[in-house]
Amino acid sequence: MAKKVIICQGRSCVKYDSDRVLAAFRANLVPGVEIVPCGCLGQCGNGPMVLVEPEQIWYDRVLPEEVPVIVKQHLQRQRPVKKMLYPKFHRD
Numbered sequence: 001m002a003k004k005v006i007i008c009q010g011r012s013c014v015k016y017d018s019d020r021v022l023a024a025f026r027a028n029l030v031p032g033v034e035i036v037p038c039g040c041l042g043q044c045g046n047g048p049m050v051l052v053e054p055e056q057i058w059y060d061r062v063l064p065e066e067v068p069v070i071v072k073q074h075l076q077r078q079r080p081v082k083k084m085l086y087p088k089f090h091r092d
Helices: 011-015 018-027 064-076
Strands: 003-008 033-038 050-053 057-059
Touching: 003 018, 011 018, 018 033, 018 064, 050 064
Parallel strands: 003 033
Antiparallel strands: 003 050, 050 057
């Protein structure tokens, strides 16, 4: 199954620059990874939210300048960025 990066573009996330996060992912494309803007992911107040499928890996409060780290470590090297994971869904 192809990897997909879903970036919330709901009202709350847009307030925290999720449009810039989306632009940063589009500027750092990885072959075989689809970048998908979407409506609300239901995690309002914790955004910008990024969801990587099919693994169901969530990142919260993602800043545009953090996108290259996610791209390099998670999308290219297949290792989620532990310090950036959304604690609601990812606990140690």
